[in-house]
Amino acid sequence: MQDFIQHLINGISLGSIYALIALGYTMVFGILQLINFAHSDVYMIGAFAAYYAARTLGIDKNPGVSTLVILLIAAMAACSLLGFTIERLAYRPLRKAPKLNILITAIGVSLFLQYSGQVVFGADPKVFPAVLEDSVLFTLLGVEFKSLDLAVLFVTLVMMVLLHLLIYHTKLGRAMRAVSTNMNVAAMMGVNTDRIISFTFVVGSALAGVGSVLVGMKYPKIDPLMGMMIGLKAFVAAVLGGIGNIAGAVLGALIMGLSEEMVVGYLSSTYRDALAFGILIVILIFRPAGLLGKGGVEKV
Amino acid sequence: MKALEVQDLNVFYGSIHALKGISFHVNQGEIVSLIGANGAGKTTTLRAISGIVESTGQILLHGKTLKNVKTCERVSLGLAQSPEGRGVFPNLTVMENLQMGAYSRSDKNEIQKNLEHCFILFPRMKERQKQLAGTLSGGEQQMLAISRALMSAPKVLLLDEPSLGLAPLIVAQIFEIIKKVNQEGMTVLLVEQNARMALKISHRAYVIETGKVTLEGKGEDLLNNDEVRRSYLGG
Ligand SMILES: Nc1ncnc2c1ncn2[C@@H]1O[C@H](COP(=O)(O)OP(=O)(O)OP(=O)(O)O)[C@@H](O)[C@H]1O
Ligand SMILES: [Mg+2]
Numbered sequence: 001m002q003d004f005i006q007h008l009i010n011g012i013s014l015g016s017i018y019a020l021i022a023l024g025y026t027m028v029f030g031i032l033q034l035i036n037f038a039h040s041d042v043y044m045i046g047a048f049a050a051y052y053a054a055r056t057l058g059i060d061k062n063p064g065v066s067t068l069v070i071l072l073i074a075a076m077a078a079c080s081l082l083g084f085t086i087e088r089l090a091y092r093p094l095r096k097a098p099k100l101n102i103l104i105t106a107i108g109v110s111l112f113l114q115y116s117g118q119v120v121f122g123a124d125p126k127v128f129p130a131v132l133e134d135s136v137l138f139t140l141l142g143v144e145f146k147s148l149d150l151a152v153l154f155v156t157l158v159m160m161v162l163l164h165l166l167i168y169h170t171k172l173g174r175a176m177r178a179v180s181t182n183m184n185v186a187a188m189m190g191v192n193t194d195r196i197i198s199f200t201f202v203v204g205s206a207l208a209g210v211g212s213v214l215v216g217m218k219y220p221k222i223d224p225l226m227g228m229m230i231g232l233k234a235f236v237a238a239v240l241g242g243i244g245n246i247a248g249a250v251l252g253a254l255i256m257g258l259s260e261e262m263v264v265g266y267l268s269s270t271y272r273d274a275l276a277f278g279i280l281i282v283i284l285i286f287r288p289a290g291l292l293g294k295g296g297v298e299k300v
Numbered sequence: 301m302k303a304l305e306v307q308d309l310n311v312f313y314g315s316i317h318a319l320k321g322i323s324f325h326v327n328q329g330e331i332v333s334l335i336g337a338n339g340a341g342k343t344t345t346l347r348a349i350s351g352i353v354e355s356t357g358q359i360l361l362h363g364k365t366l367k368n369v370k371t372c373e374r375v376s377l378g379l380a381q382s383p384e385g386r387g388v389f390p391n392l393t394v395m396e397n398l399q400m401g402a403y404s405r406s407d408k409n410e411i412q413k414n415l416e417h418c419f420i421l422f423p424r425m426k427e428r429q430k431q432l433a434g435t436l437s438g439g440e441q442q443m444l445a446i447s448r449a450l451m452s453a454p455k456v457l458l459l460d461e462p463s464l465g466l467a468p469l470i471v472a473q474i475f476e477i478i479k480k481v482n483q484e485g486m487t488v489l490l491v492e493q494n495a496r497m498a499l500k501i502s503h504r505a506y507v508i509e510t511g512k513v514t515l516e517g518k519g520e521d522l523l524n525n526d527e528v529r530r531s532y533l534g535g
Contacts, residue, residue, distance in 0.1 A: 178389050178400050184352050185387040190375035190404030
């Protein structure tokens with residue numbers, strides 16, 4: 001039982017990291033019907049931004065809450081800027097082009113970032129700065145609550161609450177939802193749709209930045225290809241929940257994180273990655289639109 | 301005074317020449333209808349006026365050209381549209397849809413007044429304000445689309461087939477309200493397939509056929525025009 005609860009905590013912690021990344025896929029898809037393949041590489045850049053920020057500021061061997069906050073800000077800033085730039089330079093000129101062209105461009109941007117990363121940062125892994133002291137904060141019913149897991153949960157929770165407030169309780173969020181259901185009509189209401197699209201990229205990328213620091217904190221090895229597998233899993237999580245649906249992405253990510261952890265805990269870690277794609281295939285067979293996705297999106 | 305003037309409007313969808321030089325105008329305080337068969341180009345005309353599709357020719361709002369004015373900027377110049385198929389945001393509540401209508405405005409008091417006015421015109425909207433727009437009936441969605449357009453406090457209101465798919469009783473109600481809004485001073489450009497209803501409440505109307513204006517005149521004159529009767533009023 002203790003074991004199970006421990007796995008539960010680990011799984012939720014892993015799932016929340018997937019959620020942070022999955023949200024970027026789902027938000028961009030919701031608004032542009034585009035799978036932004038470069039998203040996972042934006043995430044990678046976030047990790048490196050935090051890495052260099054820590055070294056530049058001399059806080060790479062200085063774990064603590066202030067380091068966590070500074071690295072989060074550095075990664076979020078770098079990712080937002082990159083997400084904004086990618087949309088502006090690569091996707092916006094193709095706004096009226098066939099979807100396939102944009103998809104191919106997205107793959108191109110992704111490869112460009114991966115290879116540039118290898119040139120600029122070097123291909124070999126780097127050790128991520130110590131963000132927080134890894135310690136057992138308290139033990140409850142024999143279950144250890146570790147600082148890193150709790151930090152992951154806490155930071156993710158804060159981000160989710162902020163995102164929820166933004167999307168459901170501000171004028172900007174209302175406009176984002178309107179643009180994602182009907183761009184033309186939103187424009188008729190006076191919404192500058194290009195600006196909303198930019199903003200969506202900025203928010204999604206910032207969340208990926210948060211994810212990158214949390215991952216670096218838990219698994220402190222980063223390299224320019226680190227985005228591929230986690231990006232793929234986050235994408236699967238978004239599809240699982242119903243791509244385009246925000247709550248769906250979080251749900252899908254939690255399911256992914258939990259099942260992955262359970263497989264590792266009770267079966268074998270060999271199946272860890274196979275699981276993600278197994279889930280994807282099964283879901284696509286039984287619920288092509290994902291768990292919370294709607295059948296066909298009605299377009300006027 | 302011309303509130304809206306369209307001169308020699310041309311629109312292409314790829315190689316399809318959808319509007320072939322349409323010209324018409326709407327005077328301040330008028331209801332003007334564009335009637336015509338399926339595919340005549342009525343919706344395209346409204347889309348061009350709102351800037352959703354690119355067009356050549358002139359579109360003048362109160363004498364000022366809309367060339368190079370983005371769709372989202374046309375709202376604050378006084379243009380609002382209730383689009384074909386209503387275009388309500390299904391996963392936003394009725395209230396949020398109405399707030400979207402007022403997106404380009406910032407004066408809270410004026411917006412509130414406008415909202416209350418909408419609730420007087422459409423009491424149903426007040427009852428349903430917390431409901432998701434996608435769960436409204438067709439008639440209610442049409443009322444919402446019109447209210448939402450009114451929430452921008454426009455000078456010219458564009459309505460694309462407000463009668464589409466609605467029971468005669470609801471259609472009559474909606475046309476009653478269009479008339480009322482017009483009597484309160486709103487300039488209305490109405491696109492309709494239901495020519496009889498449209499011509500009855502219109503000061504003037506234009507008949508559009510395959511991208512061209514073929515006939516124009518006063519609403520009542522067109523109602524009695526033989527050709528219009530044959531083609532659009534069912535004999
Ligand atoms: N997005 C589009 N792509 C290509 N052709 C289009 C597009 N939209 C409209 N058309 C064509 O342009 C012409 C005019 O269409 P439009 O929708 O303006 O007609 P309408 O008068 O509004 O018809 P209805 O009464 O059926 O709504 C039609 O021939 C239509 O097929
Ligand atoms: Mg039409």
